[in-house]
Amino acid sequence: FFLFELGMLTRSLTRLGRPGIISKSATNQIFGPGLITQKRHLFHPQKNRFSSESLDCLYPFMSEKSFEKHFHQVYLEGFKKLNSLVQDTIYLDHDQLHKVVAMSSGHLGDIEIFNAAAHLRNHQIFFDTLTPWDYSNADEALSRNTRKEFYTQFGGLEGMKDQFVQKAKNFKGSGWLWLINRDSHLEIMETYNNATPEVLDERIIPIFNLDLWEHSYVDDYGNDVEAYVDAFWHVLNWEKVEERCVFAR
Numbered sequence: 001f002f003l004f005e006l007g008m009l010t011r012s013l014t015r016l017g018r019p020g021i022i023s024k025s026a027t028n029q030i031f032g033p034g035l036i037t038q039k040r041h042l043f044h045p046q047k048n049r050f051s052s053e054s055l056d057c058l059y060p061f062m063s064e065k066s067f068e069k070h071f072h073q074v075y076l077e078g079f080k081k082l083n084s085l086v087q088d089t090i091y092l093d094h095d096q097l098h099k100v101v102a103m104s105s106g107h108l109g110d111i112e113i114f115n116a117a118a119h120l121r122n123h124q125i126f127f128d129t130l131t132p133w134d135y136s137n138a139d140e141a142l143s144r145n146t147r148k149e150f151y152t153q154f155g156g157l158e159g160m161k162d163q164f165v166q167k168a169k170n171f172k173g174s175g176w177l178w179l180i181n182r183d184s185h186l187e188i189m190e191t192y193n194n195a196t197p198e199v200l201d202e203r204i205i206p207i208f209n210l211d212l213w214e215h216s217y218v219d220d221y222g223n224d225v226e227a228y229v230d231a232f233w234h235v236l237n238w239e240k241v242e243e244r245c246v247f248a249r
Contacts, residue, residue: 042086043079043097046124049131049237057132061235066219074215075123082116089113097121098198105199118194122176122209129208131237141238146245153186164188164210165229171212179207179241181248205248207241 050057052071055064062070082100086092091100091113101121104114138157142150147157154160160179167188168177175192182204189197189204197204210232211217217228 042092043082043100043120045076045079046128048127049135049240058130058235059133060220061130061133061231063220066216069219070211070216071127075120075127078116078120078123082113082120085113085116091117097124101196102199115194118196118199121198122191122194122196123211125206126176126209126211129237129240130235133234136236136238138238138241141242143242143246145249146242149186149245160186160188161233165226168210168212168225168229171225174213176209177212178209181205181207181245184249186245205244207244207248208236 055067058067086100089110091103097117097120100117101114104110104117142157150157150160154163164177164179167190171177171190173192175190175195178189178191178197180187180189180197182201186207191197191200197206210229212225217225221228221231
């Protein structure tokens, strides 16, 4: 059927005095984008609370140079890699990153797909929890129940921040620092390289994370990880934190 329709299109264009190669726009209008190559692009970045077209959207947490490198070159380019890797695989049947991460983590032959998907999933959670500087306020966003959770586990919100910055300062290597909910208890967790807590324990629900790969902070903060974490609190979307804490309860 496809070849028949393609032949009919070719003959129609020839009769119109336009013989030769069929343009991509013409085939897309008739068959839909991508049908000729049969290549599917399933994964794409979610909408964020900042305008990624403005390179200063997270300043001063990230400089324009750092944002372009981290968001556009590291994060967005990762979608191209994953979409290329999953062509003609079982992962085409899934359109959610965390499902691809979970499935590929159990197949040694799919380590490249796992690394690509987990890399994106970690960044997806990271950028999904960021807002412009001081846009979100913890005092207004966090409910009494959520504050009670922070008090129970850390002695309060400031106690959580203190523990978080200490773990970040002591972190060695490349990876991520997380606030997670496991069995209705908040805890701070470290993962290395592209590891993501969602595949380590199905009871884990991520609340937020901080990128501790060198590319995320070295241009703006050098080795001053404490300053990096202090700035992070100013761009953390506390409404999103509240939303995830409620979901995890």
